[in-house]
Amino acid sequence: MADHDTLCGWGNQAKVAYFLANADVIVPRRAEQLKLIVELMPYSHDASISVLDLGAGFGAVTEQIIERYSRATVNCIDGSEAMVVHATKRLRNYQDRVTIMQADLAERSWLGVLERSAGTEVSRAQGVNFDAVVSALAIHHLSHERKRELYREIFRMLKPGGMFLNNDVVATPPALKVPFEALHLAAIQEQERSLRGITRPLDQIAAEMHEQLRLAGGQHHSHIAPLSDQLAWLVEAGFKSVDCYWRYLDLTIFGGIKEPAG
Numbered sequence: 001m002a003d004h005d006t007l008c009g010w011g012n013q014a015k016v017a018y019f020l021a022n023a024d025v026i027v028p029r030r031a032e033q034l035k036l037i038v039e040l041m042p043y044s045h046d047a048s049i050s051v052l053d054l055g056a057g058f059g060a061v062t063e064q065i066i067e068r069y070s071r072a073t074v075n076c077i078d079g080s081e082a083m084v085v086h087a088t089k090r091l092r093n094y095q096d097r098v099t100i101m102q103a104d105l106a107e108r109s110w111l112g113v114l115e116r117s118a119g120t121e122v123s124r125a126q127g128v129n130f131d132a133v134v135s136a137l138a139i140h141h142l143s144h145e146r147k148r149e150l151y152r153e154i155f156r157m158l159k160p161g162g163m164f165l166n167n168d169v170v171a172t173p174p175a176l177k178v179p180f181e182a183l184h185l186a187a188i189q190e191q192e193r194s195l196r197g198i199t200r201p202l203d204q205i206a207a208e209m210h211e212q213l214r215l216a217g218g219q220h221h222s223h224i225a226p227l228s229d230q231l232a233w234l235v236e237a238g239f240k241s242v243d244c245y246w247r248y249l250d251l252t253i254f255g256g257i258k259e260p261a262g
């Protein structure tokens with residue numbers, strides 16, 4: 001068992017409620033990223049694909065997948081009870097296509113939770129296999145060693161030809177810390193203006209962001225890995241076509257394909 005908060009604050013109901021209410025504003029270019037994740041998945045819209053959403057939160061990515069792929073089924077994993085409650089509510093109209101499970105990705109035991117999940121394609125008898133594994137803003141909460149191990153676990157559970165897409169925060173080059181933060185705050189200010197019609201001072205927005213980081217705990221920052229390391233871990237896990245497909249400041253969508261053997 002880990003001796004720190006492996007959810008980096010996401011067990012806190014107030015933090016969860018804040019993210020639910022504000023994700024579209026506080027994540028620069030959030031809508032673009034959610035849209036691109038589903039557009040990058042190399043499947044036809046009527047394909048019966050089976051997808052796993054890791055750190056699914058309140059179901060924003062899953063909802064996009066379910067709406068875009070009319071015959072897709074999605075298994076959601078998240079460690080936060082509060083998030084699972086919100087996802088269950090948000091995705092209630094898709095109960096026949098979505099399975100929501102609570103498990104801690106920091107522990108290998110999450111695989112057992114997935115395997116025990118009844119009525120999905122992941123029973124032991126059928127083997128764990130998905131056409132795609134996706135994740136948004138979640139894997140950076142894990143230690144580097146656990147990320148590396150998780151990428152190997154993901155590779156094993158993908159079908160040949162399957163794709164992994166990780167929409168996540170990566171480490172900021174130290175020399176660019178100040179401009180990245182300034183651009184980040186300006187992007188939030190602009191999204192707030194366009195979505196809510198209000199313009200708050202940048203220092204007020206900065207104070208709010210720092211408070212959210214404080215709730216994430218001391219571990220949070222040390223867990224954010226450079227993109228180059230993460231791409232190397234994907235290659236090491238066996239992925240091909242490994243690349244960063246989209247990037248804005250420290251936000252990325254990267255991943256790879258499990259090529260069919262032979």
Ligand SMILES: C[S@@+](CC[C@H](N)C(=O)[O-])C[C@H]1O[C@@H](n2cnc3c(N)ncnc32)[C@H](O)[C@@H]1O
Nearest residue numbers: 007010055056057079080104105106136138141
């Ligand atoms: C910023 S939210 C993103 C949620 C969702 N993917 C989205 O984009 O809206 C981060 C999510 O990662 C989950 N998470 C963080 N650490 C986790 C862990 N160790 N195991 C499982 N889930 C975790 C949190 O509970 C939270 O739902």
